[in-house]
Amino acid sequence: MKPIKNKKRYLLLTIAIITIGWSTIMGSLTAKVMANPIGSKSVDKVADNYRVGKELYLENCSTCHIAIPPAVLPTETWKTILENPLNHYGTRLEGIIRFNQVLMWQYLSTYSRPISVNEREPKFIAQSRYFFALHPGVDLPSPVGHTSCVECHSRASEFDFRTLD
Ligand code: HEC
Ligand code: HEC
Incomplete structure (x- = not known):
């Protein structure tokens, strides 16, 4: 041959x-x-290209706490979180494979905003001005964190931040 x-x-x-x-x-x-049951109930529709990334996000990031909506934190914070799964707020995120990490990143980076030059990267929701920008004039609890969302967003566990009751 x-x-x-x-x-x-x-x-x-x-x-x-x-x-x-x-x-x-x-x-x-x-x-x-x-x-995925959360995904099918989710109110915020995303473009087809990011659908799988969003589902992977809901699957990987809603087991210990609610899935946090991308818009409340800057893009840089999401990047840091995804890149450091073994150093996650004092715990370890096991079993996040590289391929899924990339798809989640595409979703999170598309639906969040970057911080300004010289601005400090917030680690927590309570340090993020984008969170406060989404809550003009709202009387928020202090400190605010992932456990307080449900006080006003009764469907936060279903990734619904539109319903207010
Ligand atoms: C093994 C459990 C676990 C998983 C899975 C998990 N987290 Fe966390 N996460 C935590 C813990 C524990 C904290 C700290 C909670 C606290 O301070 O009340 C935290 C905190 C956070 C915070 C800060 C919340 C705040 O109130 O400011 C963000 C943002 C976050 N996680 C994002 C993610 C993302 C993105 C994923 C998926 C890649 C994820 N988490 C998956 C355990 C987890
Ligand atoms: C004290 C009540 C309260 C708490 C606590 C609260 N929110 Fe809200 N949230 C609101 C209100 C009211 C609005 C609508 C604000 C407006 O449009 O002027 C809102 C709007 C939002 C929006 C924009 C929704 C959209 O689609 O336009 C997001 C995202 C959001 N909240 C996320 C969160 C997260 C995440 C938490 C927890 C860290 C949280 N909120 C805690 C009351 C609250």
């Missing part, structure tokens, strides 16, 4: 493996999206 032909065959095989691998991953992600 000529080496050139072999190379071609090898290339085709690689392409086939990549294609099958990719569709398996996307297929299982879609199945997860369908199975």
Whole structure:
């Protein structure tokens, strides 16, 4: 057999493996999206490109506390959180795979704003001016944190920050 032909065959095989691998991953992600109960109830619709990232976010980030809406923290804070899963507010986030991290990042960075130059990166919601900007004139508890959202957003655990009762 000529080496050139072999190379071609090898290339085709690689392409086939990549294609099958990719569709398996996307297929299982879609199945997860369908199975996620919070996601289907979520009121804020996102563009199709970010749907899987949002579902992965809800799946990975709502088990210990409510999933925090991206808009209340700057993009830089989300980046720090995603990049440091083993150093998460005194705890460790295990089992976040790189591929999911990237999809979550695409969702979180798209639905948050960057901080200004020289501005300090907030670590907590209570330090984020974007959180306060979303609450003009609202009499907020002090300190405010992820456990206080539900006092006014009764459906916070369903990732619904529109309903106010
Ligand atoms: C293993 C449990 C666990 C998981 C899973 C988890 N967190 Fe946390 N998270 C914590 C703890 C504990 C705190 C500190 C809570 C406190 O101070 O009351 C925290 C705090 C936070 C805060 C600050 C909240 C505030 O009130 O200011 C943010 C933001 C946050 N987590 C984001 C995330 C994101 C994003 C993910 C998914 C990548 C995630 N968390 C997954 C345990 C977890
Ligand atoms: C004291 C009541 C109160 C608490 C506590 C509170 N909120 Fe709110 N929130 C409101 C009100 C009222 C609005 C509507 C403000 C407006 O539009 O002027 C609002 C609006 C929002 C919005 C914008 C919703 C949209 O789609 O436009 C987000 C996001 C949000 N809150 C997140 C949070 C999070 C996260 C927490 C917890 C860290 C929290 N809120 C705690 C009362 C509260």
